[in-house]
Amino acid sequence: MAIDPQFHENREKVDTHDGHDVWGPVDEPEKLGIHGTHVAVDFDLCIADGACLEDCPVDVFEWVDSPDHPESERKADPANEAQCIDCMLCVDVCPVDAIDVDAGRA
Ligand code: SF4
Structure with a gap:
């Protein structure tokens, strides 16, 4: 999913x-x-792989703790989504397809 x-x-x-x-x-x-909204992360799918944090060229993502969530104890939060340059790297690298980016949705 x-x-x-x-x-x-x-x-x-x-x-x-x-x-x-x-x-x-x-x-x-x-x-x-x-x-x-512009950069959307489904926290219920996120497994805290971290590729998006490593690869985003403008540091959109920050870790937030999610204790007792069934998938992972932290999530990649699009804390700085206004900085997004729509390169789509995060969408490509997420192993569980938890991220969607759409500038038109902002
Ligand atoms: S699309 Fe590119 S700039 Fe935007 S959040 Fe993803 S990796 Fe960062």
Whole structure:
């Protein structure tokens, strides 16, 4: 399963976190939703591989802790999504297809 690229139509915005949107459903700690809009990370798919943090040329991602989440104890948060230059590296390197980038969605 990959992140739903139509999440902004299929989900509801339930919160904001560090300046970016959070799309539900959220039921902590097991269900965390999707973080970000231009750069969107499905926290419920993220396994904390870290390739996106390593490869993003403009440091969009930062780790956030996610204790007791079934997939991983930390998540790649698109904390600086406004810096994104749409290179698509993160989308290509994510091993679980948890990231979707769409400048038109910002
Ligand atoms: S598309 Fe490129 S610039 Fe944007 S978040 Fe992903 S790796 Fe970073």
